[in-house]
Amino acid sequence: MTRSILSGLLGLLSVVAMASLPSACESGGVGDPCLPEEEYDPQFAGFKVTEENIESRSFQCQTRICLVNHFQGRVSCPLGQEAPKGCNPDGDANCSQQDCQESGTYAPDCDPADPNSCVRGTCNAEGSFCGCETAADCPGSAEDGWHCREGVCKLFLCRAGFTGCQDPTKSAAENEGKSCCVPGTENPVAAPVCGQCAANSDRNAEQAVYCSCRCGPAEGDEDPNFNFCECPQGFECREIRPNIGFGDAKITGKYCIKQGSMFENEQSCGKVQGRYNSEQCEGTP
Incomplete structure (x- = not known):
């Protein structure tokens, strides 16, 4: 019964929230930071710099689009981490019951x-x-x-040796030795996570993860009924996801990205901040 009431309330709030959101043609909020939903999954090891991700229903963005434009790691965990050790709460020789x-x-x-x-x-x-x-x-x-x-x-x-969670607003020195955590909690992420690409690259969180909007169809496509946005100053309209016949065609095509930040290759990651593993991470240690 409680679950049904909660679901109904959330549904009502969603309708109210959606009614107050701008249409797709508006570009207000483009460039605002956003946190992808995947990061709330404690098993999520982070994004790969060779891939893009388009979250099309983000309530963090006025445009509803949270764009991950070839980014490595987790936005919420700049330095990454080695995977923490699992344990048995009924008794573990390598971890106290308290930890x-x-x-x-x-x-x-x-x-x-x-x-x-x-x-x-x-x-x-x-x-x-x-x-x-x-x-x-x-x-x-x-x-x-x-x-x-x-x-x-x-x-x-x-959690033996746990010293707190990394904070993307803090410096590398302040985050050193701290864990990747599920955002808004002190629950450590269970997976190994790569450190973000170099701070002076176009592939770190500030340059590659933000609110965006769809500014044109995929090359070779036409979508005359879609209300495409116009990119604000400092952004350019570039194809991020070509239409290869799979998935939702309505999120393929061109998006507003920061000027000069079009992905070229994985070498553009540069020197990785924090954890580096050649089998999982791009860039250099």
Whole structure:
């Protein structure tokens, strides 16, 4: 009952919020910083500089578009990190019970009427979320810290030596030795994360992740009914996602990007700030 009331309230708030948002042709807010939704996933290891990501329903942006234009790592964690150690809350020889703490939950929404709506586990009919019967239904192994507790997959990480979370508004010296955390919490991210590209490159968070708007269709396409925006001063209209016939064609095409920041190749990452691993990260150590 509580879940239904909350869902209804959120739905009402969403309608109100959407009514107050500008249309797609408006470019107000282009260049404002935004935090991609993926960063709220404790398993998310970060973006790859060879890829782009277009979040088309971001309530952080007046334009509803949070653009990740070939960026490496996590916006919320400038220096990256090695993966923290998973632990067993029922007893772990390498981590005290006090330090072994819950850090995340895996319970995506599902449809009880659809037996295939859960990639792992089964759909909980009462809560409409993907539950578990054993640790095998969870996204990682028990060694990684995943355990099935009361029908829900929960992640436990050892917080021994935890000194706090990195803050993107702080300096590298202030973030040194601190963990990547789920934004707004002190829950460490479970994955290894690359440090961001060089501060003087066009691929760091400030230059590559911000609110944008769709300013034109993909090359060779026509979309006469779409209200394209005009890029403000300091931005140029460039193709970010070509239409290759997969996904939503309405988010393919050209977007406003910072002048001179068009992605050329992974070498443009430069010297990585913080953690570097040649198998995972681009740039140089």
